[in-house]
Amino acid sequence: MAQSIAFYVLSTFILGFAVLVVTTRNTVHAVLFLVLNFLAVAALYVLLTAQFLAVIQVLVYAGGIVVLYLFVVMLVNLKRPPEDHMAPQRHNWIGFGLSALVLVELGAIIGYGAVAPAGPVGAQTSDLALNNVERVGMLLYTDYLIPFEVASMLLLVAMVGAIILAKREL
Amino acid sequence: MKPAPPSGPTDPAPPAGMAVPAFVSAIEAAIPGSVTQVSYYVGDWAVIVPADKLLEVARFLRDSRETAFDFCSDVTASDWPPRPQRFDVVYCLYSTKHHHRIRLKVRAADGEAVPSVSGIWPAANWLEREVYDLFGVNITGHPDRRRILMPEDWQGFPQRKDYPLEGPGELLMENPLDWLRLKQAREESEIE
Amino acid sequence: MIDTYLIPLVKILFVLNATLIGVTYMVLLERKVIAWVQVRLGPMRVGPYGILQPIADAVKLILKEDITPTRADKWVFTAAPIIVMVPALITFAVIPFGPVVNLFGRQVPLYITDVNVGLLYIVSVASIGVYGIILGGWASNSKFPLLASLRASAQLISYEVAVTMTLVSMIMTAGTLSMVKIVESQYDQHLWFIFVQPVAFVLFFIGGLAETNRAPFDMAEAEQELTGGFHTEYSGMRFALFFLAEYANMIVVSSVATTLFLGGWLAPFPNVGWLSFLGYVPSWMWFLLKTFAFLYVFLWVRATLPRYRYDQLMRLGWKVLIPIAIANVVVTGIVKVLF
Amino acid sequence: MTTHTGQMFDTEELVINMGPQHPSTHGVLRVVLRLDGEKVVSSDVVIGYLHRGIEKLSENRNWTQIILLTDRMDYVAAATNNVGYCQTVEKLMQIEVPRRARYIRTAICELQRIASHCLWLGTHAMDIGAMTVFLYAFRERELILDLFEEYCGARLTYNSMRIGGLPLDIPVGWDRKVLEFCTIMSEKVDEYEELLTHNRIWLERTRGIGVITAEQAIAIGLSGPPLRGSGVPRDIRKDEPYAAYDEMKFDVPVGTSGDTYDRYLVRLEEFRQSIRIIRQAIQGLPEGPIVGKVPRLIKPPAGETYHAIESPKGEIGYFIVSDGKSTNPYRFRVRPPSFCNLQALPQLIKGHLVADVVALIGSIDVVLGEVDR
Amino acid sequence: MITPTHYMMLSTALFAIGVIGVITRRNIIVIFMSIELMLNAVNINLIAFSYQLQDGIGQVFAIFVIAVAAAEAAVGLGIILAFYRNKETINIDEMNVMRW
Structure with missing residues (x-):
């Protein structure tokens, strides 16, 4: 029960922050949301009893790689935001097409999960945990x-x- | 009653029988016609030089072995309004080798060009800026002639004797029309 | 129910409050210690010997107007001090203040939790604190804070490597990542690890000074150069958060150093028979004493040394500390394999 | 493919405005720095924020009133300014100053030098981050201020000289206190040296920073400790002795490399030399009058002169023109040492980092009251 | 009960968001960040299966993914910085120097 609540809350955070990363116009804000996203993912790893991975995720991803991004964003001092440029050759419909494909895949997963449910999950007190x-x-x-x-x-x-x-x- | 303003500094000649030191006599010897007057007062030697000979004399004073005035202590000016050449630009020089001092003096009218000696003594750079800023002496050939102590947009030159200290003169500075007129006059008088 | 929820909750509240009070009194202690070094009295007005000064400071800072510059990025500007403060506080979750003790007939461990990645947890949480400083400087939209935050982040990132490397050698010595087990390992070896790993201790101390932005490495907030650094534009409570976070970080570094090198809650030369009279001093008392001694050194250094220049600091980090730390890891490994 | 010469890419230069409100510009100095990263590409020094027109004011005060205006220029070395001005007027009027007055002037000048150097040491060390030295140095400066207070009643702007001599003789027991102070001070100088001179961080922060050669230093018009730090043994106290310096035994410390560290060493050695001079002046204090033959109305004859003395900052010169008619000087000009020394700042800080800028401002020891007048 | 299906759905959705980001955004830094999102989606899958199978190999692979991400970020951001210095832009559409 507790696990389910934790999973849904964390998933909401992960997906929500991911959407914000992709949609925010302000790059620094996007970097911040990415950090929050990674922290939520790290929490998900703890839920999956992968503490070492969780810590590594925070240390390397949030504390290392994203700081690099932040540095670059601050160094690259833009006079006009890149989104203002006209780009006639861009085909946004490719993106939507692909994401439709992903949606299909999502449906397939759900369908498969419904047909053949996964087996029981290993105990939390196992050796790996x-x-x-x-x-x-x-x-x-x-x-x-x-x-x-x-x-x-x-x-x-x-x-x-x-x-x-x-x-x-x- | 205030005494009438004097028309010029007293530049007393050295007393009879006083030996003129080598660093003073050498100037006239090296550059003929460069010394208008030699003066001596309370132990200071001063030499009055025409403005067009200033750079030549300055370079000689710095480079010659017996003078070796390598240190420019001070550049300043004094203002004697009734006189046609109202400004005395004074250069106080010192030799770190021989430990002697001399004062060069150049007379200049308002707007008359005085060549900058900052190429010879870099120390004169700011000092000449100050002379320009406070007296409005037209220092030419200066690498960076801007106001230094007063704000960039200041009107008038405060160290001049005719600069108003108080009363209507200051109000005149506050009147926008007069301000414009002054600005115009200043731009016209800007001779480079 | 009591064991799973109530006791941890009480412990968390206790540690949190103790930390916050400790941090505010840290400020007073610093002012007092530096004042004594400089032959003056320090705060004397509020309360006897100025002991109520932190409260007066807190009241003043809370009541002050909280200014946000017009051109600042408001959200980030507000978030930055919080980002700095939170990691400093949650680090205390894994720091052991004492062993499991018998309290009111109940076995209570004197730490909030013991995780098997404890040391890594501290390092990773500490690496999040950088964001607050970078973002605080950036969001102010002002030149001095920006310079300072670039300085601070470059400094933090480079010193993190050296500190982590020294921690690797400590992990090799102790054979565990858990903070409690590290202390227990020192108990088993009858020796504080400072005697086993003196080089690592010195490196950790220098790195700790740099990571907490303390003198002589305080160029990120050098008021003589950058007018206060990344918190130039901050005022009121948000400034107080930055300020307190620095002291909280000092306490964190001191506690970690105590745990790793000075035997945590253990008495000197633990588990030696004829020294057992030292056990009459409670374990948490030992821990506090050692942490306090460490903090005192922090203050002492600040009162004594001039400030490094930024490029010299970077050179020290990359060209001196990191090579020594790596060499230390290698030597530790060789010794471990041979003996 | 284009070939890049030198720098592969160009980044934007950052222009930052240090001052006029900045903790380590020692007042209202403003330095506009153009930075590449943290390296100073070029700089512009903007002054004038404290311009009070002391030169112009003096032309409308009588000769005695000007003494207290000179206090307000270099307000950390007010007595030296007084001495310089009084000597210039004495030179114009050809007044002989009694020997006792000259000895006391010497002692006061040197006390003032120690006080000024204390302030310099404190602020300079503070700029580099050594905050304890600041309080130590101010502690000793306080002792000097107490001595001055006992002598003339003021602690900062003394107005302690008169044309032709001194306004007051020294109080009873003052000489003993000065000697006691000398004993304390010589110990304290060793204490400062212990804290800084061999400190690794201090050495790294000051050695090789802002190097200026002897030729450059003379050309740019440096004077005082910055000039001597470059190895030029020029000290007006030795070269053109005034007051009682010709009767004193002292050395002129000079540096070798002309960097911040040498300027620091020169000033620290000057502490010791000043103590030596004070001891000689107080111990050899002659009896006699303290004021020379001064007419009731001070009105120098028409003429002009330039007279310079060695202030703690460098050569402070007075160029005074008297028209011989009015009771005011016709033209009063000060050659402020800080002003001329500050001129070298852009040259010194070029290519250094922001952190060095504050160290260099400290090392040339400017007082903005004097720069702007 | 949370099954691997849930984790797979989460990871697919996260991956999809990353793909959308890569395709629709023109700011190359945001594109890089979207790629990081996609790598994270992969990691979530790996860890979820590692948990399901009680096998550490999934976690080992996740570590490799993180290492690759770090390398990618370092080089990629270096390229961005170099490009920005030359062209003063980080718009992906203007990055066409190699296309003549």
Whole structure:
């Protein structure tokens, strides 16, 4: 019961803030809504007993990546908002078409869920919930060591790339 | 009764038998016709120089070994209204090498060009701005001739002797029509 | 019912109030300590020895006109101080003030909660506080606050890396992320971790000074340079929130340092037989004493040192602290593997 | 593809207006900074917010009344201004000042120098963030103000000189108190040095900041400690001795590199030299009158002169023209040291960061009352 | 009772909002943020299934997604900044330098 309430409240927040991110004209406000959205998602992760992921979501996403966005928004001091530009070649109907497609998919999910309901969810006191950090860490450093190293290389490359892009002269 | 305003400064000549120091005599020797008058009073040597020779004399005073006036202490002016060349622009110079001082003096009429010495002594930059600001001496060739102490849009030059201190003169400054007339006159007199 | 809802609620209320009162008295303490350093008396008028000064300050700040600049972004301008204050307060949820004690015949832990990602939780919540500062400076629509908020955010982001790196070495030493277990691990090792990880302690202290925007790293609010920095345009209660958040952050950093390095609620050299007489001092008392000592150092540093310049601070962070922190992690790992 | 030379991209410059209301512009100085990031690209110094027309006012006061106007220029070193003015008029009138008066003037000038440097040290350290030094320095300045209060009854604007000598002899026991103060002060100078001189942060904040070479310093007209910090041993007390400085033994401290740190060191050494001079002046205080032969009506003969003395900020010069007829000076001009030193500010701060701007304003030690007059 | 279907619906809806944002907005920063929304939708799915199956692999993948998002943000924003310095705009329609 409590879980259901939490889920619906959080889902409302997530979707609501996501809509605001996409629709707000003021970019700084959009960034703020994105932060709130991520915080709500983090709360959803806690609900799914993925505490480590929740904390990482806040630390990396909300505290790191979005700060970058905010920086860029503040550095990019626009004289006229980009939405004022005329762009005859834009086809907004593609967007609506695609979202219609997504709606169809949504219907399919609902239909499938109704036909074949998912099985019972694992207990909250399971090992994955209690020793979340250890379990995830174990997987990360044993079975997924190579992807992990590749990801770290990716981050390194991104860091070098970002520095080179942003620096004025080398 | 107020005494009548004097018509000019007393620039007493050095007393007879007083040896003129080398840094004064060298000017006339190096640049003939550059010294109108040499004066000595209570221990200060002063030299009156025509405005067109000012830069030449200044450069000589700075560069010559025996004068070496590398430090421009002060640039100021005094106003003697009845005189046709009403302004005395005074340059107080000092030598950090020989520790001697000299005053250069240039006479200028209202609007008459006085070349800027800020190219020779950068220290003169603000000092000349102040002379322009408060006296309205037409300093030419200055890199940045703006008002310095008074507001940018100030009318008139407060250190002049005929600048009104109180009474109707100040009201005159407040009357918009007079203000416009003054502004017009100032723009016309702006000779660069 | 009592165990699940009432006791946590009471604890939350207690910690929240204690924190807020502590924060206001922190301001008084700072004024007093700095005054003593500078051979003067500090606030003396309100109450005996000025002890009612925080109340007078609070009343004054609440009653003051709350000005919002016309060109400011009103929503963000209002939200910024709240964004700064809330993370500072919710961090206290995982800080252990003492072990499980017997209170009125009931086993009550002296902490609000113990989560298995406690330390990471603190770091991540602290990283949210940056928003308040950036947005506060941006929303004021004024040049000095904007410069200050850019300074502050660059500073916070770079020092977060160093601090997190030192925390990694602490996690390796303790073998857990839970704040309670970290203290218990120090109990088992008979040693505060400051003796195990002195380098990490120094790094954490410097990083903590920088993260809380305290002297000598207070260039984000340097009134001599930027006329007060990011809260230049703030007044009244909103200014008070910024102000209190800074002190709350100081308390957070001090408590975290106490927990990690100074053994939390433990007496010096815990679990050593002949030192057991130290156990007569209640555990929370030890915790408060150590936190207070740490806070005192904060104030002392502020009274003593001049301010760093912004670029020097960044250089210190990126070129000195982060390499040392990483080296510390590597050395800790090697030692862990070998012994 | 276009080739970019130098900077790849251009960003907008930020123009910020530091002052006239800013905590560390020491009054009403306004500096308009054009910044690239936090680096100063160019700057414009705007002054005049405290312009009271002291030069013009003086032309309508009699010679004695002007003394108290000079107090209002450099209000942290009022006695030095008084001395400079009185000496200029004495030079114009050829008045001999008695030896005792000259000794007391020397002592007062040096006390004033310590007071002014205390204020400078406090505010300069405060600008760089060392707030404790500020209160320490003000504590010692307070002692000097007490001494001045005992001497002339005022704490800030002393009006403590008269043309031809002094208005008052020193009070009984004052000389002993001054010597006691010297003992206290020499300890306190060591205390300041302990707090700052070898402090790493202080060194990083001041070394290599605002370097000005000896040639540039002379050309831009710096005087006083900023000039000596660049290594030019120019001190009017030594070069053109006035009052009793020719009878005093003291050294002129000079710097080597001409940066903020050297200017700081020069001033700290001047504390010690000033204490030395005060000790000599008070211990060797001769007996005798304190006023020379001054006519009842002060009316110098027609003529003009320029006379400069070494104020704590630099060369304070008075150019006075008397027409010999009225009881007012015809023209009264002050060469304010702060004004001329401030002129170097744009040159000093170019290429430095905003944080250095306040350090540099502090290091040239301006008093806006004097800059604007 | 909340089943994975609920989470999938939430994630689909979030993804759809992200897609709409990418397609309709011209401000490239908002477009980037919409992409972040889409990545989050994916993560929600991963975590939901990880919870359902009581298997940590979903969380491991989510961590990789976050790492990729961080890399993407760093490089992408660097590009935006460089572009803005050259062109003084962040309008996606004007970003056509490579299109002749």
